[in-house]
Amino acid sequence: MTGPDPQAKLFDCPVLTALGAISGKWKTRILWLLRERPYHFNELKRTLPGVSAKVLTEQIQQLEEDGVIIRREDMRNGVLHVDYRYSAYGRTLIPALDALGDWGLIHAGRDGRQ
Amino acid sequence: MTGPDPQAKLFDCPVLTALGAISGKWKTRILWLLRERPYHFNELKRTLPGVSAKVLTEQIQQLEEDGVIIRREDMRNGVLHVDYRYSAYGRTLIPALDALGDWGLIHAGRDGRQ
DNA sequence: GCAAGAGGTTACCAAAAGGTGACTGGTCCA
DNA sequence: TGGACCAGTCACCTTTTGGTAACCTCTTGC
Numbered sequence: 001m002t003g004p005d006p007q008a009k010l011f012d013c014p015v016l017t018a019l020g021a022i023s024g025k026w027k028t029r030i031l032w033l034l035r036e037r038p039y040h041f042n043e044l045k046r047t048l049p050g051v052s053a054k055v056l057t058e059q060i061q062q063l064e065e066d067g068v069i070i071r072r073e074d075m076r077n078g079v080l081h082v083d084y085r086y087s088a089y090g091r092t093l094i095p096a097l098d099a100l101g102d103w104g105l106i107h108a109g110r111d112g113r114q
Numbered sequence: 115m116t117g118p119d120p121q122a123k124l125f126d127c128p129v130l131t132a133l134g135a136i137s138g139k140w141k142t143r144i145l146w147l148l149r150e151r152p153y154h155f156n157e158l159k160r161t162l163p164g165v166s167a168k169v170l171t172e173q174i175q176q177l178e179e180d181g182v183i184i185r186r187e188d189m190r191n192g193v194l195h196v197d198y199r200y201s202a203y204g205r206t207l208i209p210a211l212d213a214l215g216d217w218g219l220i221h222a223g224r225d226g227r228q
Numbered sequence: 229g230c231a232a233g234a235g236g237t238t239a240c241c242a243a244a245a246g247g248t249g250a251c252t253g254g255t256c257c258a
Numbered sequence: 259t260g261g262a263c264c265a266g267t268c269a270c271c272t273t274t275t276g277g278t279a280a281c282c283t284c285t286t287g288c
Binding site for chain 1 (some may be wrong): 137222
């Protein structure tokens, strides 16, 4: 994506495609937490106060459908344990999240107009 | 934004701050068009088929409030002409949009899982 | 044998985002 | 003098997103 090419990228706007995968009240926070390590479902729920099981399930499933994160089950002594982690593909999203985050930090700290 | 620091960036998630400024059905397309040159209101409306005057007005005003674009009026022989263009501050958003767009292109073309 | 924690699902409701169609006030052109 | 273009506004409606509370199955620990 170097030079503008309005006709092609106007309706199938690639930025909008990417936004579709990451927009949602909790998705960026989930992706932020998963940078460090995998999380279990209830662990995410506890770590993100205010999120309901319903919405958390939805956002996780959407991230999974987009291939960004992976759901992994393991049966440790009979108990089902699920964890979520980045896929290799999902990690390719991190530079874009960093770029957004850098700008977001500046934007949050701006008061007057520039 | 280099190493994760979950506690600080979880609730004031900078990525979410940035998303707040660019999410909207038409904002990324407006920002795409404005890369090339300033646009008039009705020119944007014509170039983005499907957008209504109401929603276009809203999205433009939000971009303006966030300081990303600038509204400029000029009275050419009595007729009001308005155009919208990036602010210098708004142009600092372009690298992040490029990063998102690059990923979005890959994401749009992916079929199976990776 | 019953609560507590794991990992959810379901029905229902509220708020936000986006769309429709009518209308405004100004100017230019035929 | 009336239609078209400029740049919007307004009331109303639909769709999408997020939230609440109840419920479910399974297993461990008391």
